[in-house]
Amino acid sequence: MVIEGYYSQVADEIVTAFNTGRMLDLGTGPGYLPIEIAKRAPEITIVGVDLSRQLILMARGNAARAGLAHQLSFEVGNSAKLRFEDESFDTVLSTGMLHSLKDPVAVFKEIFRVLKKGGRAWVYDPSNVTAYIDRKQWKESLNFRERFFLWLFMLLGLHKPIAAYRREQVMPMVETAGFVEVGIDERENEIRIQLRK
Ligand SMILES: C[S@@+](CC[C@H](N)C(=O)[O-])C[C@H]1O[C@@H](n2cnc3c(N)ncnc32)[C@H](O)[C@@H]1O
Known part of the structure; x- marks a missing residue:
């Protein structure tokens, strides 16, 4: 997979900071990030939603094929209304979901609620994942159907990336949710938010 490099790099950073406990991955998609983390940290269990x-x-x-089903579970759910009990996770992660949320404050409130005291949340939002990949290599990796949809999207002007949130937009959101320990790293195409409850 062409964007594997992004997940490997983020997984390396995550397991350097956390290598045990119960983790929640919001907006997990096909589970690529939890799989990369589980490969590196056999003590971690991860729920992807x-x-x-x-x-x-x-x-x-994907988890079963990677032989990691004992560490990983995946379920359908809305990050703005999680079924989990208060203070039930050591860590919450999310990559690539923030900019698409209708109500990001509701999601930050849920993250705050399900985190244990002292628990940490990393919300990384590359507004445009393709910023991390070699576009030529990526285009070559698409099958005929995917190429057709890419062409259609470009024709309709729908391919333009949505800008990542800025620090001044995120601060009131996370503060409303209850976080006081907040670190924000703004990059060209990405915002990285690190929170502690
Ligand atoms: C760009 S994908 C990122 C997937 C994965 N985290 C990654 O980095 O490859 C965003 C994902 O967020 C999911 N999503 C969007 N809003 C959500 C919500 N309110 N609750 C749960 N998932 C959501 C979408 O279905 C999609 O799979």
């Missing part, structure tokens, strides 16, 4: 049933089925298949 996504709105899309199809992506959750893919994530379960």
Whole structure:
């Protein structure tokens, strides 16, 4: 996979900071990040949540093929209304979901609620994941159907990336949710938010 490099790099950073405990990955998609983390940290268990049933089925298949089903579980759910109990996770992660949320404050409130005291959340939002990949290599990796949709998207002008949030937009959101320990790293195409409860 072409964007594997992004997940490997983020997984390395995550396991350097956390290598045990119960982790929640919001907007997990096909489960690539949890799989990379589980490979590196056999003590971690991760629950991945996504709105899309199809992506959750893919994530379960990917975890089983990687031989990591004992560490990983995936379920359909809305990050703005999680079914988990208060203070039930050591760490919460999310990559690539923030900019697409209708109500980001509701999601930050849920992250605050399900985190244990002292627990940490890393919300990384590359507004445009393709910023991390070699575009030529990426285009070559697409099958005929994917190329057709890319062409259609470009024709309709729908391919333009949505800008990542800025620090001044994120601060009131995380403060409303209850976080006081906040670190924000703004990059060209990405915002990295690190929170402690
Ligand atoms: C760009 S993808 C990122 C997937 C994965 N985290 C990654 O980095 O490859 C964003 C994902 O967030 C999911 N999503 C969007 N809003 C959500 C919500 N409110 N609750 C759960 N998942 C959501 C989408 O279904 C999609 O799979």
